[in-house]
Amino acid sequence: MSKNGRPDRIVVVGGGAGGLQLVRALGERFGKEADVILVDRSPTHVWKPLFHEVATGALDADLDEVSYRYHGKHWGYHYVRGTLEDIDRKNHEIILEPLVDEEGHKISDQERLRYDYLVLALGSVANDFNTPGVRENCLFLDSRAQADRFREHLFDACASASRTMIAQPGMEKPVRVTVIGAGATGVELSAELYNTAIELGNFGLEKFGANCMQVTLVEAAPRILAPLPEFMAEDAHTVLQRLGVDIKTNTMVVEAGEGFIKTKDGQTIESDIQLWAAGVKAPDFLSKVEGLEVARSNQIIVKPTLQSTTDDRIFAMGDCCSCKLPEAERPVPPRAQAAHQMADTVFENIVRLRKGEPLKDFLIAIMARCFLLAGLPLLAI
Template identity: 55%
Template sequence: MKHESVLDAGGSETAAETSAAAPDVAPDAAAIGFPRGENSSDRKTQIVVVGGGAGGLELVRKLGAKFGRKHHDIILVDKNLSHIWKPLLHEVAAGSLDANLDEVGYRGHCYRWGYRFFQGSLDGIDRATRTISLAPMYDADGKEVIAGHTIRYDYLVLAVGSISNDFGVPGVKDHCIYLDSRDQADRFRTRLLNHCLRVSRAMMANPDANEQVKIAIVGAGATGVELAAELYNAAGALRHYGLEVFDESRLNVTLLEAGGRILPALPERLSDAARHELTELGVSVKVDTQVIEARPRTLLTSSGEQIDADLIVWAAGVKGAEFLSELGLETNPRNQIKVRETMQTVTDDRIFALGDCASYIPEGADAPIPPRAQAAHQMANTVFDNIVRSLKGKKLKTFVYQDKGSLISLSRFSTVGSLMGNLVGGSLAVEGRMARFIYTSLYRLHLLGIHGWVKGLFLMMIGRVNRIVRPKLKLH
């Protein structure tokens, strides 16, 4: 049953505003202030951020550090209790990274940085009363833990990320695994280890048996390529953790790409280098191969080829979640919310969107800003500046995307990428140790963004220690 009261600043509840009039949105975005009929002394300014991914978590940290709780109430809403950096999910899936060591608990983080956290899933937006509704939450037994309720906002930021795009291919939802969340990565790792154990036992019973773990990965972008390499890194270490007769030769990985080459975002030379490295590891790379149907442990391609696999991972692209198109905001065909140059939605000046769920096409560009972690980080900075400017009645800033390039990690084997794409009039190719150092630095910058300099530096040092003292694989 839905709770009809509205959570206001400080956690108390007040009756929901009942006016059906349109929200007081000034024509000039710079003039946005408090809602009509309210005085700044009446209540705190409430800023609600939905989504605790890289951009959303960095934003609430900066807002909490800037405003505190005296005159402002910063609220983060997320359906999960903790954050894990999405570019690391392929390592969690392969068992190379223990998410328990790298995750960030929202409750502890909010206490440190002066914002509040509510667990829940966005169910709707009422722009007339400036409230969002959260769906009820249930435990594993189906019992209601948190009733559906509403939260008012003066400013709302949507940063809910993206989900895998199955492009309507039959059977994908039922027979493929996505890597959109930690739960999905954990599920894949559990199934992977079970298959490895099965093969190891079969080889011990019959050393001449040709048993293999067959894995098919659809999509040769960053996620698919990095996962393929990480799987061979993990397979090589399993012999040290109880699977004495298991090694890389027992792994059969097929990487499928509908386009003409893998890693289309990188220069062709680097794409070729990555493909060569994967082939050397043992990955079967198939380009110009379109999957038209997924069946139980089988993929069917447009050429009629049938590819069998114990595990199928779908990493062919991303889109916005379906519910984004049902919020009353203008979206594109991929369910991404359309925003202007200020990161405000084209529908409502008081609602911002950032990261993978936002669609912004710069003036003169042919396509939206790509869904990358660096874009979410830059958008979060612009949204922070514009909320501050809006509260002060100043003109809002225009978002300018600075393409820092792309880096792809092939686990411990290699790293390739291009840097400073829009700064040098092209791309600066990097490989090897330098590329690996820069790739690692990106995660360190993420730590600084969500934890600040002091704790961020400490976590970096702890991470170095963990690499030495902790097991190299998570096997549970």
């Protein structure tokens, strides 16, 4: 119970992998004695590491998604649709942008929600590093809507190529896809594109198959999957080459135009579809929130307890936080498994805060991760 006699209000902003797990635990524990609220711009949750499958049509997101409203009713939390615009730390309120529909018509005005404890689980967005033309000429996979948009472009390009090859027998018309960034998303997407080409040929498109897909994977680092063990990167590299992916490492993109990218070493790579997956950052507005300490990538710098360094009532977790543990050389990497483990720590620390007990520090246990490339499982430790 807060000092003014009202039930404590715990607000979690962001219903991604960690945020959804956290509100479920908070709602189950405090749903009858505290007001637990989840704020997210989307009404449903789709696990972000699967966006590459949504983008290629391998996964039907309508069947896989979770409705926050119904999930909250079952687990004891309330869902509020909205996009975080700012935080009024003095008055313990978050400020949500006005809601608009798909046509840009206003649904509701700017809204304020009070909080006693605030958890920021906003995830990350693609970092274009201010590369000219990227925002205007590349697709992204930061959201379900962007994954749907990629799929529409992909299917349209495949249908166009099929019709051209039917109309002009003997002509080869591959669909050219350039993927910039060879992290997990870029690597998995590149492999899945060939499965999509095979399935499209099997179920509807004439004269279309894996040989009609031409994928170029561009990476600025010396190898793909740079954050992961080298043996895994080598295995993945072999699988991608076997599929037909043209892998260009040590290749930095300096410009993106309509239907092409230019690289630092002077190459021009033409394509029908360009997908940017080269690095992530926290949402830009976090760097403008008064009184929060943020890193260069807009991530909120947190203490080992996952509280912000300037406000003990504000926690941050997952991709939007920068958590450098004692004796660690670098902050905890932005991975789904880290977000899940952070959710456990934030939950326990909110329980302890309400009881007036000492908080616990976050400790990460890196677990094995399995990638599936063209049906072949690759294990990373």
